Amino acid sequence: MLENLQTLILSLADDDLFIGHRHAEWIGLGPILEEDIAFASIAQDETGHAQAYYQILTDLGLPTPDEWAFRREPQAFRCAHLVELPNFDYDYAIALMRHFLYDAAEKVRLQALTHSTYEPLALLAKRLQSEEKYHWLHAKTWIERLGRSTEEAHHRLSAALKLLWPYAWALFEPLPNEPEMVEAGWIPSSKSLQEQWLALIEPILAPIGLWREPPSEAELTPCLGARHGVRSPYFDQLYAEFTEVSASEPDAEW
Amino acid sequence: MTSLDPRIRRAEPRLSQISQVQLSPLDQWPTYEVFVQRTRGSHVQHVGSLHAPDPDMALVLAKEQYARRSQCVALWVVPTASILWTSAEDEDLFQPATDKSYREPQGYLHTRERIEKYRHRLKPAS
């Protein structure tokens, strides 16, 4: 049971950890000062959420958040590949589209978790909702506007969505032993969450000509396995940078 | 040029290919004035300005630039162009020309003195 709980919490925490990290790569390099500032808050929020999820495990006698984040083998992570993807070519369309797809999933996930029978998770989800509300507002406001603006913006968003689409679907890859978690009332099935996610994003993307067919099996398969410990080709470089300083003096305090 | 910053290295080769950049007028969007209500019951106060493309975006962006740390319960934005203001030359409009203490509490400090004077008049001459 503890192992299942750990899997569930790590999938949530690891997702937030690396998306916060990827968002943070933009701090100081954003398209305009005001947006740089706003996006930096979102990066901090996600990173803080990761820490809060890990803390649930720490409270059960398991390692500290720093140890979970900085001291694991690649295959021990449970994040989706979507969050491991780099900020390809510093394309802000990719940054925004990833943020949009991810925070829609967060909205749906957190709402479901507030009803979790595992109380620490339900309580945390309730707390995190106020920050996620801002993330969703930010993402929606940007996508709705950019999608209706210039041809160039539309073209870039479309290309970004094409790239990210199978990865976003794979956010809902069923967790190992998921039926037991669903049975215990910890979380609804990934499939039902995915349906809610699609219902949330379609009315926003379709009117701006950005809706897509579900990804094919060929597109989806490379993105799967993440929840079982299979990492994307981008993980090694990501984690090497992530741990560059912490690994230089493993037992030091910083 | 190889940067020590991995984020910057990842921006190559495009970064090094950019030589001159010139922003055209309004590239940075128009400005909005921002007002914040710190707590329920307090006045909504001007705290600064920001650049935004439209009112909704102004609210979204103002939330982080002006309220990410400070306590805040509400936020207003107004296009700078919508604000009307009195000019500096007209600062004297706000200065009264004559004594208007008749409409201030401190214009009524002599009542005690009057009572004392009256009591004094009433006392028989000794």
Next chain:
Amino acid sequence: MYGNLVMRPEDIENWGKKIEEEDPEKLAEFEARIERGEKIEPHDWMPFEYRRQLIRLIEQHAHSEIIGALPEGTWITRAPNFRRKLALMAKVQDEVGHAQLLYSAAETLGKSREAMINDLLSGKSKYSNIFNYPAKTWADTAIIAWLVDAGAIINQTTNSKGSYGPYVRALERICWEESFHLKYGYDSVVYLATGTERQRAMLQDALNRWWRPIMHFFGPPDHQSVHTEKLIRWKVKLATNDEMRQQFLDMYVPKIWELGLTIPDPILHKDPETGKWVYADPNWEEFWQVINGNGPCNRERLAVRRFAEENGRWVREALRPKNAHYVAPLA
């Protein structure tokens, strides 16, 4: 009586005038106001020379903040634990925020943000020299967050007693946020100073490399700098470079020594008679070389800003309202 003035140069009647050409009565009134300790606000009459000097000062400060986000921003993805990672994200975010506040303050004087950014990117406008040095290790971020921010706080606290309303208001908020930076920086330094041998060595090495730029931070010595009595009278400049440098040394040298760190200056000491710190010449030739473009990172800093602006162009362009016209911020 009222209006919503656009505040372009052509709207300002004395734009470009030399001080000798200004209306002497208005000038006297303006100076009397400052003398009384009152603030000058954006729509007050002001001599063009005051406007020009303030735009330059505030603009340079704004540029310093956005460039200053770069050396520390380098280390966000490599921060060694949650606490440091979050704090560094928040600190660098603050620097970007300060740039926004300062550009707004400068805009009230009639120069658009586009014009200011163009002047930065073309190399015409300057920014604080200290950011032309590289943050080579994690320990560099600690030294910068402690000692460079300490210098900035001294500068900003001094300037917050200045005469121009919008700048003073921006500085009040900036000073308040900087106090977290200082605490974070010192905390980071202390952990390294009290950590492993390699951490201590990394910290000492960082201090050795940053000490000279830090000594340059407040600008050239008073006898070398061109400083006009006018700027002091107008409360644009409120303390001399040497005064602020002395304040810095007084506040921070004892703290550095307390941690068992050495400062790469063989003669540094406080003269018991004068109460002033005596220090070795920090090579002002290097300062001039760097400020004129020959520092280790000058080219990179501007290249990165050009990249960021150019990279974001399509985004700004996409949302730019079609019928907008420029209005300067009010306060």
